[in-house]
Amino acid sequence: MIKIVLDCFGGDHGPEANVEAAVAALSLFPDLQLVLSGDEPVLRKLLEGKEYDGGRLEFLHAPQVIGCDERPTDVIRLKRDSSMIKAIRLLRDDDSVAAMVSTGSTGALVAAALTRIGRLQGIIRPAFCPILPTMNGGLVGICDSGANVEVTPEHLRQFAVMASLYMENVYGVQKPRVALLNVGKEAEKGDELRQTAYKLLSETAEINFVGNMESRDLLSGNYDVVVADGFSGNVLVKTTEGTALELLKKLKKDIYSKFIYKIGAALMAKMFRDEKDFMNYQNYGGSVLLGTSKVVVKGHGSSKSTAVLKCIEQAYKMQLSDLGGKIEEVICRYDHYEL
Amino acid sequence: MIKIVLDCFGGDHGPEANVEAAVAALSLFPDLQLVLSGDEPVLRKLLEGKEYDGGRLEFLHAPQVIGCDERPTDVIRLKRDSSMIKAIRLLRDDDSVAAMVSTGSTGALVAAALTRIGRLQGIIRPAFCPILPTMNGGLVGICDSGANVEVTPEHLRQFAVMASLYMENVYGVQKPRVALLNVGKEAEKGDELRQTAYKLLSETAEINFVGNMESRDLLSGNYDVVVADGFSGNVLVKTTEGTALELLKKLKKDIYSKFIYKIGAALMAKMFRDEKDFMNYQNYGGSVLLGTSKVVVKGHGSSKSTAVLKCIEQAYKMQLSDLGGKIEEVICRYDHYEL
Numbered sequence: 072m073i074k075i076v077l078d079c080f081g082g083d084h085g086p087e088a089n090v091e092a093a094v095a096a097l098s099l100f101p102d103l104q105l106v107l108s109g110d111e112p113v114l115r116k117l118l119e120g121k122e123y124d125g126g127r128l129e130f131l132h133a134p135q136v137i138g139c140d141e142r143p144t145d146v147i148r149l150k151r152d153s154s155m156i157k158a159i160r161l162l163r164d165d166d167s168v169a170a171m172v173s174t175g176s177t178g179a180l181v182a183a184a185l186t187r188i189g190r191l192q193g194i195i196r197p198a199f200c201p202i203l204p205t206m207n208g209g210l211v212g213i214c215d216s217g218a219n220v221e222v223t224p225e226h227l228r229q230f231a232v233m234a235s236l237y238m239e240n241v242y243g244v245q246k247p248r249v250a251l252l253n254v255g256k257e258a259e260k261g262d263e264l265r266q267t268a269y270k271l272l273s274e275t276a277e278i279n280f281v282g283n284m285e286s287r288d289l290l291s292g293n294y295d296v297v298v299a300d301g302f303s304g305n306v307l308v309k310t311t312e313g314t315a316l317e318l319l320k321k322l323k324k325d326i327y328s329k330f331i332y333k334i335g336a337a338l339m340a341k342m343f344r345d346e347k348d349f350m351n352y353q354n355y356g357g358s359v360l361l362g363t364s365k366v367v368v369k370g371h372g373s374s375k376s377t378a379v380l381k382c383i384e385q386a387y388k389m390q391l392s393d394l395g396g397k398i399e400e401v402i403c404r405y406d407h408y409e410l
Numbered sequence: 411m412i413k414i415v416l417d418c419f420g421g422d423h424g425p426e427a428n429v430e431a432a433v434a435a436l437s438l439f440p441d442l443q444l445v446l447s448g449d450e451p452v453l454r455k456l457l458e459g460k461e462y463d464g465g466r467l468e469f470l471h472a473p474q475v476i477g478c479d480e481r482p483t484d485v486i487r488l489k490r491d492s493s494m495i496k497a498i499r500l501l502r503d504d505d506s507v508a509a510m511v512s513t514g515s516t517g518a519l520v521a522a523a524l525t526r527i528g529r530l531q532g533i534i535r536p537a538f539c540p541i542l543p544t545m546n547g548g549l550v551g552i553c554d555s556g557a558n559v560e561v562t563p564e565h566l567r568q569f570a571v572m573a574s575l576y577m578e579n580v581y582g583v584q585k586p587r588v589a590l591l592n593v594g595k596e597a598e599k600g601d602e603l604r605q606t607a608y609k610l611l612s613e614t615a616e617i618n619f620v621g622n623m624e625s626r627d628l629l630s631g632n633y634d635v636v637v638a639d640g641f642s643g644n645v646l647v648k649t650t651e652g653t654a655l656e657l658l659k660k661l662k663k664d665i666y667s668k669f670i671y672k673i674g675a676a677l678m679a680k681m682f683r684d685e686k687d688f689m690n691y692q693n694y695g696g697s698v699l700l701g702t703s704k705v706v707v708k709g710h711g712s713s714k715s716t717a718v719l720k721c722i723e724q725a726y727k728m729q730l731s732d733l734g735g736k737i738e739e740v741i742c743r744y745d746h747y748e749l
Contacts, residue, residue, distance in 0.1 A: 178594075206656050217593055220601040254556055254644045255517075262559040262641065286645040287652025302601065303642045305593045306625040310649040313626025317545050318657055318689075325681050335677030338670050346661065 072102050072127075073390050074168045075366075075383060076161050079109035080136060080154040081175025082374045086110070089174070090117040092379035097123045099380075100387055106168065108133050108158040133157040143178035147186070159183045162365050170366035170386035172357070174374045180367070181218055181360065189364040191395050193402035196222070197362030198230045198301070199369070200237060201308055202355045207292035212238050212247075214296065214361060216304035224268040225405075227251070227298050228275055232401050233361040234296040235278045240392035241385060247295035250284035252303055257283070264300070272298070277401045286310075315350040356381035359389065362398070366390055411441050411466075412729050413507045414705075414722060415500050418448035419475060419493040420514025421713045425449075428513070429456040431718035436462045438719075439726055445507065447472050447497040472496040482517035486525070498522045501704050509705035509725035511696070513713045519706070520557055520699070528703040530734050532741035535561070536701030537569045537640070538708070539576060540647055541694045546631035551577050551586075553635065553700060555643035563607040564744075566590070566637050567614055571740050572700040573635040574617045579731035580724060586634035589623035591642055596622070603639070611637070616740045625649075654689040695720035698728065701737070705729055 079089035086109055093105050104127045107114050111132040118128075135152040150156055155175045162171045173180050181199075190197055198215035205211050214234035219226065231249050238247040251269055253261045258269050260283055272280040284294055286307055299307060322343075326336040336343065348354060356378070357370035366389045370382040389395075418428035425448055432444050443466045446453050450471040457467075474491040489495055494514045501510045512519050520538075529536055537554035544550050553573035558565065570588050577586040590608055592600045597608050599622055611619040623633055625646055638646060661682075665675045675682065687693060695717070696709035705728045709721040728734075 206660055220593065220604075252645065254559065254641060265559075285648055285652075287648040287655070289649060289652060290656045291652075302593060303645045306591065306642045306645045307649055309624055309626040310628060310646055311653045313624075313628060313630075314650045314653040315657060316626070317629040318654060318685075321545055321688075322685065325685065326678075329681070332678050332681050335674040335681075338674030338677070339665075342664050342668070342671050342674075346657075346664065349660075350657075 072104050073170070073387055074104040074106065075170045075172060075386050076106040076108055076131065076158045076168050077383065078155045078158045078171065078173035078175055079107050079114060080133070081173045082370065082372050082379070084373070084375055086113055086117055088374060088376040089379055090114060091376035092383060093128070094118070094121050094123045095376070095380050096383040097127055099384075103127065103387060105129070106131050106161065108161070109154040110134050131157055131161055137175060137179065141176070141179070143176065143182040146176065146179040147183050155179060156183060159187050163187050168365075169390045170368065172368045172370065172379070172382045172386050174370035174372055174379060174382070177217070177369055180369055184360055184363055184367045188367065191362055191364055191402070192399045193405070194229060194233075194362040194398070196226050196229070197360050198233065199358050200234050200361050201358035203290065203308065203311060203352070204349060204355060205292040206290050209292050209295070210238070210242055210355065211289060211294055212296050213304050213308050214298060215301040216299070216308045216358065217301045218360065219301040222264070222300045224264060224271045227268040227300070228271045228405070229362070229402060231272055231275065231278050231280070231296065231298045233398050234298065236394060236397050236401070237359065237361055237389070238295050240394050240397065241388045244295050246279045248281045248293065249278045249296040249298060250281055250294045252286060252297050252299035252307060253283035254285070255283065256285060268298070312352060319347060319350060353378035354381070356385045359385060364395065366395070411443050412439075412509070412726055413443040413445065414509045414511060414725050415445040415447055415470065415497045415507050416722065417494045417497045417510065417512035417514055418446050418453060419472070420512045421709065421711050421718070423712070423714055425452055425456055427713060427715040428718055429453060430715035431722060432467070433457070433460050433462045434715065434719050435722040436466055438723075442466065442726060444468070445470050445500065447500070448493040449473050470496055470500055476514060476518065480515070480518070482515065482521040485515065485518040486522050494518060495522060498526050502526050507704075508729045509707065511707045511709065511718070511721045511725050513709035513711055513718060513721075516556070516708055519708055523699055523702055523706045527706065530701055530703055530741070531738045532744070533568060533572075533701040533737070535565050535568070536699050537572065538697050539573050539700050540691075540697035542629065542647065542650060542691070543688060543694060544631040545629050548631050548634070549577070549581055549583075549694065550628060550633055551635050552643050552647050553637060554640040555638070555647045555697065556640045557699065558640040561603070561639045563603060563610045566607040566639070567610045567744070568701070568741060570611055570614065570617050570619070570635065570637045572737050573637065575733060575736050575740065576698065576700055576728070577634050579733050579736065580727045583634050585618045587620045587632065588617045588635040588637060589620055589633045591625060591636050591638035591646060592622035593624070594622065595624060607637070651691060658686060658689060692717035693720070695724045698724060703734065705734070
């Protein structure tokens with residue numbers, strides 16, 4: 072059995088999306104157990120009339136609600152009875168709970184996870200690893216993308232190892248091609264951080280390091296893992312999402328500007344739907360936190376039930392493949408570095 | 411008269427594109443003088459049969475050719491008779507020459523400009539400022555985007571002042587809205603560099619600082635200038651260009667996948683052409699180097715003649731508006747900082 076706690080009161084679509092995802096996940100994975108964190112009466116009400124295996128579903132009553140604009144530190148300190156913080160505490164204290172999924176505030180979740188949940192042995196800094204679709208139908212993981220704005224070369228090496236094992240174990244990518252985000256392809260490009268990291272990554276036998284990547288090649292399909300400091304990784308991921316969304320919006324607006332375009336677009340309706348699906352990050356699951364001693368998956372705030380289901384699947388697969396154990400096994404070979 | 415030296419042997423489209431742009435520029439701007447740098451017999455041959463005011467065209471014979479993969483330092487040291495280096499030397503030595511345009515190697519051009527051409531008074535670090543189109547038909551300048559991978563808050567303040575004056579004087583943007591690239595909107599987001607820069611920018615009366623910008627909002631039209639360190643600014647610009655190009659490529663491929671889509675696309679042919687034009691950075695000119703004592707404009711390596719013409723126009727307008735003088739006037743008010 073794999074037991075996952077689901078923070079049901081995080082995202083924009085409220086407990087409805089989470090409860091729906093929970094029911095779907097239980098039927099999809101026979102050895103999955105779920106703990107729903109949140110206002111129990113509300114959750115029970117939402118479950119009424121739904122069919123599921125009640126023996127694999129528990130509740131963690133958490134009546135407090137976190138507001139949109141609350142500071143992460145305030146959430147941790149003052150909202151101890153919120154669905155997110157109670158879920159984190161359960162994850163920390165209950166050995167039978169393996170993972171947590173939340174679509175709540177990123178800042179609060181990261182802060183709570185980093186201070187309440189320990190790190191894997193040898194890991195200096197846990198890091199975020201979201202996934203984007205590439206143009207040849209593959210996926211690329213970007214690590215870090217926001218948990219650490221300041222990093223060292225050794226951090227970057229650890230991000231590379233973690234994300235590489237993640238892509239291999241959760242998405243079945245063989246020998247993931249790992250690249251370092253840089254301002255040019257040549258080994259000597261970038262600042263001292265990038266130059267030292269390049270050397271360190273080249274020397275790391277456990278990863279398939281293929282060199283520097285320029286940001287314009289992110290979606291090319293030539294890379295499976297991109298390693299970055301949390302600041303530029305964040306810029307990389309959000310610029311990609313933002314540009315894609317803005318372009319689709321513009322296309323839509325332009326289509327409505329002329330009658331003949333509307334006819335053309337009607338003939339291409341399915342194609343446009345496919346493009347929209349393709350660029351919809353909801354279809355690719357959440358951003359996982361790599362390096363914590365227990366699995367934490369952060370879904371996008373706007374996640375609907377299918378996106379939450381993807382997040383549960385990610386957490387489930389990370390635990391099933393013993394990703395944490397595999398990361399520790401590689402990292403401990405390098406434990407002579409700055410620990 | 412405004413005299414500009416054009417490095418004719420830089421880009422992928424060779425001297426043909428540059429010569430064509432030169433002829434067009436001379437007819438567009440009656441008080442423009444051009445110096446064509448490159449292999450003079452080749453340039454003269456390309457000009458045969460073209461109509462232009464020969465009294466405003468000079469040649470700077472430069473027979474040496476720079477290879478694609480040459481290191482910037484080698485170019486400066488060993489290719490003293492190349493079109494780029496001779497143009498830089500002319501710009502440095504000849505008081506009558508106000509500006510330079512090149513579509514050659516960015517690394518070599520920046521290195522040569524920074525070492526051969528002085529800086530404006532008070533400027534610590536010149537910076538690159540490319541332009542991207544926004545979704546409401548406007549433009550946004552991103553400064554820095556690659557010249558300085560490591561920066562201080564004071565550098566960022568200078569980038570803000572320079573880019574703000576650039577958008578105002580060259581593109582006529584009134585009170586340009588200046589934002590700081592960051593991982594979140596709140597003032598306390600990001601590392602120490604970003605937090606200190608936020609404060610410094612807020613205190614700078616000469617700019618219209620509107621706060622932090624998340625990278626997904628770059629094309630929103632809510633900002634006229636985005637200030638960034640050269641590393642993340644580079645990621646921001648290249649990710650935007652890369653995502654747009656990849657998406658358009660995907661659209662094209664998908665259109666050809668079904669007969670009915672081809673019919674739909676035929677009805678929308680003009681629209682798709684417009685979208686392609688819209689996202690084609692060639693239509694928005696080059697990346698200007700702000701802060702050097704003379705104007706340097708770097709066009710994209712793939713620039714065709716229309717793109718080179720845009721670059722000449724940018725250089726011309728920067729000189730015409732005395733952008734350098736205006737930058738010095740503001741910067742000198744802050745010259746008590748780390749100079």
